[in-house]
Amino acid sequence: MEVSIINKKKQIHTNYILKLLLITAISTILSLTLGSFGIGKESIIMVFLVGVLIVTVTTKGYFYGIFAAIVSVLMFNYYFTAPTYTLITYYSNDVILMVSFLGVSLISGTMTKRFQQQLQISQQNEHTARLLYRITESFLNITGQRQIIIKGIDCIYDNTGYNSRVLLVESDKMNIYESREFVIGNMEMMEIPIRGLTKKLGVMQIIYSKETFTFERELLIKTVVTQMGLSLDREFIYNERENIRIAMEREKMHSNILRAISHDLRTPLTGIVGASGVILENLNQLEKSSIENLVSDINEEAIWLNSL
DSSP states (O other): OHHHHHHHHHHHHHHHHHHHHHHHHHHHHHHHHHHHTTOOHHHHHHHHHHHHHHHHHHSSSSHHHHHHHHHHHHHHHHHHSSSTTSSOOOOHHHHHHHHHHHHHHHHHHHHHHHHHHHHHHHHHHHHHHHHHHHHHHHTTTOOSHHHHHHHHHHHHHHHHOOOEEEEEEETTEEEEEOSSOOOOTTSEEEEEEEEOSSSEEEEEEEEEOTTTOOHHHHHHHHHHHHHHHHHHHHHHHHHHHHHHHHHHHHHHHHHHHHHHHHHHHHHHHHHHHHHHHHHHHTTTTSOHHHHHHHHHHHHHHHHHHHHO
16 A cells, blocks of 8 residues: 555656646747747746746645746746857846746745645635535434444445444443454554443444545544434433333323222222121111122122132
8 A cells, every 4th residue: 555655646746747847848939939029038937937837836835836937947048048048147137037037936836835725725624514514414313223333334434445343332241333344454443432421332443544544534533423422322312211201101001000900999899898788787687588689799799809
């Protein structure tokens, strides 16, 4: 991987050098063409200045703009100052013109490069902000503990290419969640705690390469982990509330059953108490048939109670 990165940097450097030489050559040819029409040196040197600015804008770093300014001064000196086709200058006006050109080129190139860098930073920050917003929004409608974890792992992989896994504390034991092969090898590994509002929920382990690890990727990973923690905490709170609701429903059902059983018990017991009381109070006055009927009622109520 390191070799490929070095080769890529060399290729970019070579492309910038070729671009610099091409733009300088075009500026020189255009200046010679304008000179053949009698255009003054003060106007021709502006063509080289435009070329330097183009090099500065189309390359990265200050080196290429400075090098283009120096080459342009040499080309101007060689073709447009007396004696021509030499790097010797006889007139002080030409020296002042070239020094002024070099100074203006360096200042303009530096300001252009800084503006370009600020623009790139602004665009990158905007891209990062939009990406973080999409990540945050993607966690809003996800439910289920495993779905939240897999979403976080996939989100990190899709935006950074890094594999990761989650170690989550559940019922006093550590469970591992992963959606891809988790092999460290020659890579680096970092651990980021997953925190809820009140406690630590687990740990996310990420395999990464130092060469490709940037501040933006670190920010993205931490944002994903934070959203995972909030979503998991939300899921735990919802589950706890649901368990409380179910427990309350069970308690309510239990109370209703007890009330129903109590009512069912009181009804036959009242009949038994009433019938037995009549027999005890009027034993000598009641006829045998009446006593038998009351005893039969007591027996029926007792059998019904026994069947509960």
